[in-house]
Each structure stands twice: as structure tokens, then as C-alpha cells.
Amino acid sequence: MKAARPNLSELARHLGVSIATASNALSGKGRLSPELAQRIRETANQMGYVPSQAGRALRTGRSGVLGLVLPDIGNPLYPEIAQEIERVATGAGYGVLIANSRDDISAQDKAIFQLVERGVDGIVIVPRRGTKVPETRCPIAIIDTPKTPRNTVSGDHFDGGAQVARHLTALGHTRILLIGDDPSSNVQNTRINGMRSELSDAQTVETIWIVEIEAKHGKGCALDLAAWRARGFTAFACVSDPHALRALTELQSAGIAIPAEATVTGFDNLQWSSFISPPLTTVKMNMPEIARLAIDALVTAIKDRDASDDTPSPPVTARKASVPMELVIRRSSGPAPEAQP
Amino acid sequence: MKAARPNLSELARHLGVSIATASNALSGKGRLSPELAQRIRETANQMGYVPSQAGRALRTGRSGVLGLVLPDIGNPLYPEIAQEIERVATGAGYGVLIANSRDDISAQDKAIFQLVERGVDGIVIVPRRGTKVPETRCPIAIIDTPKTPRNTVSGDHFDGGAQVARHLTALGHTRILLIGDDPSSNVQNTRINGMRSELSDAQTVETIWIVEIEAKHGKGCALDLAAWRARGFTAFACVSDPHALRALTELQSAGIAIPAEATVTGFDNLQWSSFISPPLTTVKMNMPEIARLAIDALVTAIKDRDASDDTPSPPVTARKASVPMELVIRRSSGPAPEAQP
DNA sequence: CTGAAAGCGCTTACAG
DNA sequence: CTGAAAGCGCTTACAG
Numbered sequence: 001m002k003a004a005r006p007n008l009s010e011l012a013r014h015l016g017v018s019i020a021t022a023s024n025a026l027s028g029k030g031r032l033s034p035e036l037a038q039r040i041r042e043t044a045n046q047m048g049y050v051p052s053q054a055g056r057a058l059r060t061g062r063s064g065v066l067g068l069v070l071p072d073i074g075n076p077l078y079p080e081i082a083q084e085i086e087r088v089a090t091g092a093g094y095g096v097l098i099a100n101s102r103d104d105i106s107a108q109d110k111a112i113f114q115l116v117e118r119g120v121d122g123i124v125i126v127p128r129r130g131t132k133v134p135e136t137r138c139p140i141a142i143i144d145t146p147k148t149p150r151n152t153v154s155g156d157h158f159d160g161g162a163q164v165a166r167h168l169t170a171l172g173h174t175r176i177l178l179i180g181d182d183p184s185s186n187v188q189n190t191r192i193n194g195m196r197s198e199l200s201d202a203q204t205v206e207t208i209w210i211v212e213i214e215a216k217h218g219k220g221c222a223l224d225l226a227a228w229r230a231r232g233f234t235a236f237a238c239v240s241d242p243h244a245l246r247a248l249t250e251l252q253s254a255g256i257a258i259p260a261e262a263t264v265t266g267f268d269n270l271q272w273s274s275f276i277s278p279p280l281t282t283v284k285m286n287m288p289e290i291a292r293l294a295i296d297a298l299v300t301a302i303k304d305r306d307a308s309d310d311t312p313s314p315p316v317t318a319r320k321a322s323v324p325m326e327l328v329i330r331r332s333s334g335p336a337p338e339a340q341p
Numbered sequence: 342m343k344a345a346r347p348n349l350s351e352l353a354r355h356l357g358v359s360i361a362t363a364s365n366a367l368s369g370k371g372r373l374s375p376e377l378a379q380r381i382r383e384t385a386n387q388m389g390y391v392p393s394q395a396g397r398a399l400r401t402g403r404s405g406v407l408g409l410v411l412p413d414i415g416n417p418l419y420p421e422i423a424q425e426i427e428r429v430a431t432g433a434g435y436g437v438l439i440a441n442s443r444d445d446i447s448a449q450d451k452a453i454f455q456l457v458e459r460g461v462d463g464i465v466i467v468p469r470r471g472t473k474v475p476e477t478r479c480p481i482a483i484i485d486t487p488k489t490p491r492n493t494v495s496g497d498h499f500d501g502g503a504q505v506a507r508h509l510t511a512l513g514h515t516r517i518l519l520i521g522d523d524p525s526s527n528v529q530n531t532r533i534n535g536m537r538s539e540l541s542d543a544q545t546v547e548t549i550w551i552v553e554i555e556a557k558h559g560k561g562c563a564l565d566l567a568a569w570r571a572r573g574f575t576a577f578a579c580v581s582d583p584h585a586l587r588a589l590t591e592l593q594s595a596g597i598a599i600p601a602e603a604t605v606t607g608f609d610n611l612q613w614s615s616f617i618s619p620p621l622t623t624v625k626m627n628m629p630e631i632a633r634l635a636i637d638a639l640v641t642a643i644k645d646r647d648a649s650d651d652t653p654s655p656p657v658t659a660r661k662a663s664v665p666m667e668l669v670i671r672r673s674s675g676p677a678p679e680a681q682p
Numbered sequence: 683c684t685g686a687a688a689g690c691g692c693t694t695a696c697a698g
Numbered sequence: 699c700t701g702a703a704a705g706c707g708c709t710t711a712c713a714g
Contacts, residue, residue: 018701053460054398055691119394252593253618277594359685396707
């Protein structure tokens, strides 16, 4: 009644072959007759043999696990990143261990250390704002912005912003309010800069940062967008969908019709952005591609590092650092009304 | 220049003690003089000694890692679950390996198998709709609804629904539309049933399911809520915040003022629910508590299982299966207007 | 109070 | 083409 999972030596004994032969058959490494290999694989299956990761990890020095460090879930984009990273990593034969860099500023370093302690082969990090990613001997892939030091791969946030701006210009908007959340965010700044790069001096452009307004009036306070509208601003371009949602509902509540009287745009194409009324014009990142490039780069770095040992791992670089974004035009953006207050 | 991370035997040699003593000092297990233990720990720190998980796992048969299986990210509640599970698990000394049960129906079983293959000590599952969680010898904690077979712990969705209904009744609403997404969801059904349980025959209550409407009119179609409003329905109670958002923006777009002319409620208290205009009345789950109970139960089961080996692990039950929810009243709900069409 | 030794399950040169 | 043996780093009885 020994139904517990067999190990390699039990499997080998059962088959009357050596343990090495069994191992070779399953890994397809050493040369052995195809028939024997076949027979071994079948029996392994049938006996429910599952190789021990621990044994393998101890022997090979590789855990087959990658770490993923994400900041607090505040940004609803992270689940999508996590999902894509998990999908690609699984496809490459890796598991994904998650860690959270929430709380204090040192949490990111702590999270990284914990992952290293658990023996991950490499780490993907979406850095917290205003932090430095420490150097380790464990390869690290960074997803932030093209300008971030040691950045591995990211969406082309600048170009995404530029696309929004061209769209608004084409619709005839001349007074445009850019709405950011936190000026210390690399991603948000790059998006804003991208927008500004495509807006001409003939247009009036202002930027507001929500954290600064909330610092004065409290969290969740009104952004007074109706007042901006009254001053002739007809386009409200936000750095992410949740802020666009906040803007859109605030304008709607004030009785301003979207898109007839004001245009609102977001960023990130979150699930609900296509389901609200009116559906939100936004910018979609190519997450599957970003995840693929990040994991590819990481896996390559892991293999390289096996050769040259010791020393901190050099920055991991992807084949392509910047992945294009796609403007998704929906009904929340429309032609500028006659821009009268 | 041997700066690479030392292992236990190098540490022991460096200290002139046996490898067993070093191990005992670090784990605090075997009895040894406090001074020696102290000295060993200090030197270990100073030499940057990091114990090998692989070695430990191989020896102890425990990986110190839990698996977390979540369905597709469609439900924006999952990130919060993931975050809390990760937090609690880390606190209990476990890492968290994520897996996704997206795609086809068998994906959930596949995800579980992969985690087992990676040697996790236990698994937390939020089951996909309409699937059976397979029995394994690996302990599994299920987070779904109190009625789900083998459910370990969950929010009290029924009572959450009841709280919403009492709130609406107290506000004087007599014609109430319940808005669900998918009738095959245990969670959504329980919430709807909870609402119905507290609505009297004196009230008119109807339920619509978004997937059914979309099956006819296409994804993202209008829900025609203005028509319901015209028929005198003044309260729109949704099974989750994204659906409430859809309802709220649809009503606002149709020129119906919230909450003056219609009340909208959601479920789950997602981040943005407090930032929209008007902010959303919703129901908040006690995720930290749910995560704590789930992990506690799992860890207990893992320890128990070490005693009795083999055989599928019995269902993991938490000290408390059902965690209360909290109604969060915000401005999207208000007194019923004179309910004239 | 401390140490020598076995063994967890695997892979990988190496010998035959 | 196949097998015997070493060893990855740890913990845990056990002996002293």
C-alpha cells in the first residue's frame, strides 16, 4: 500500500535500471536507447513520479523560480503586469514568487532580499517611485520607463502621451488640462512630457497634480474641473484611467456632458474603461510583449551568469527597451465645442 | 577574494565549530551555550551567510512556499486578496507562488498540479466559477462562499447583501433593481440572495444579469437603466463596484442625477470607489482577516499532515468560516425621490 | 554542551 | 549504451 509519491530511486528500482539512467531518460540528456527512454517515461507517468524540485535545486544550484516585486496595489495596472509575467514565466518553465514593496521606503530592498533568500534565479521589479534598486548578484529586470537607470524594458510612455496630444489637437482642442497624480512618478512625468511635446505654443496647456491638490483640501476632494471648463478648457488628459474616471464623473456630476462639452482621456485601458458611459478613450500598453521581453532578458542573464560567477549581476537589457503603445479611441473624446466659457 | 556567499560548513570552519553547532545556533534548536550561539549568529550575519532553501527543503521535506491560485484578473478584487495573502504568508515565514487559472476550465487543475510539482506546502484557491477543486495530498484552503463545498473561509456575502438591502429600505426605496454579472457565480448569487432576504413583498424587486443582456446586445452594450428609472426604479444595487460604476455612469450620461434621482450601490470598496463623483456606497470585505484565517488554517493543516502521511488531505477549515462585511455609506446612495415615473 | 555521520533526491562527470 | 559514486547544503537523531 505504498502509494505515496515515488522518488527517482524507487522508480529506477521498479524498472530495474540505474538511477542515472532513469534521470537521463526523463531529462533527455544522456544518450540512451530511445525504446528504454520511452519505457522509463511511461512508467514514471504511470507511477505518478514527480521530480523533487528541492533535490534538483540543491544539485543544480537553480531554483527555477523568479521573483516579482510590485509596489502597493494602488495602481490597478499591476495585476495585468503580474498576470502577464506569470504567464510568460510559466511558459519558460519558471515559477513566480511574489513580493510586495508596500509600506516604508526600505520595503523594496527588504522584498528583494527575501526573494534572494528564497533562492530565486532572477527578479522582475516594477520600482517604487523615488527608490534605487540595489545591485545584487541575482539578475534583476526593471520595468519602469526608458529613462530609468538600469531599466530593462517598458512601454513607450512618452510616445503614448504624444499620441494622446495629437488626438486632442486633431479634434480641435486648444485649451487642454493635463492631470497627473504624483509628480515624483517617472511614468507619469514621461507621459505628461510626451503630451507636452506634441502640443504647440498656439495651445494653452496647464498641468495639475492631484496629490498637491489633496495636500491642501484632503483626500478625495473635488478637483474643481467645472471651473477649468468655465475658463474654456475643453480637454482633460489624465495620466491614468482611475484619474480619468475621477475627472469624468466629476464633470458629469457637474452637469457637463461628455464628450459634447468636454473630452476626457486616460491611460492603461483598464477593464472597466470600455464599460463606462461614455467609454473612455485611453492608451493601451502591450503588456504581453513587455512581459516577454523582460522574462527573455532575465532568462538570458541567468544563463550568462552561470558562466562568470560572483560579482554583482550587470544590468539586464532587453532586445528592445521601449514597446509601442496603442491609442484606443472611444466616445469620451470628441471634437472641441466652440470653446466659450 | 572568496566573497561569494558562504555555506554552513564554511561558516562553521571559519568559527572553528562543528557544522551541527552552527546549524543549531542559527535555528535556536539544539541546546548550546548562549554566548556561543550569539557569537555564531553575529559572525553569520557579518559573513553574509544566507541559508540555502534548497538544502533545507530537501532535508526537511518542506519548501516554505504556499501556492495561490486566482482566476483571471477580470475581478479587480483579486489583487487585494493576493496582496493580503502575500502579507500574511510572509509574516508566517512562507513565500507565495502565484498561478493563474485563466483560459480553459482545466486550467485550474493544471495550475494546482504545477504548484504541487514545485513542492508547495499548501495552496490557497479562489475557485473559478463552476469548477470542482480536486482533492490532493497537499492541503488546500478555499476562499469562495460559506456554502461552497470544502470552503475554508470567506466574506459573509449574504449578510453584505442584507446590509445593502436594509440601507435601501431605510432610505425609502420601494422599487429596486438588483444588477448581477453572471448567475453562475457563487459569490454574486449569495450577495443577491442576501439582498432579497431583506426586501419585503411590499417592495418591487427585479434582478438583471449583465452577461445575459450582453449575450443579446453585445459586450459593453447599454443596460437601459434610464428605462428602468422611467418605470419607477430608484435604487440600483450592484454585485460589485465595476458594475456599479457602469450603472452610475450610464445613469449620469442619461442626465439622471445621483443620488437625487437614483441611488447606486456596489460591492468590494475598490480603490477608486471613494474618488468618483459621487463617491460610491459599497460593501467592504475584511480581507486582512480573511487572509489571516485562510493562512492560519492552512499552516495548521500543514503541521497536522506531517504527522499522518499519505492520503488526500482533509478539507482545511478555519476557526471562523464567515467574516463580517462592512457597509460603507457614501454619497451615491440617498433618500428615494417621490417614486414617480 | 558539542561533534561526527547519515541522508533528504537529484544530476553530472566518469568509468566501463 | 548503461551504472556506480560523489556531492549540492542542510537538519536531525545519536554518541560522547
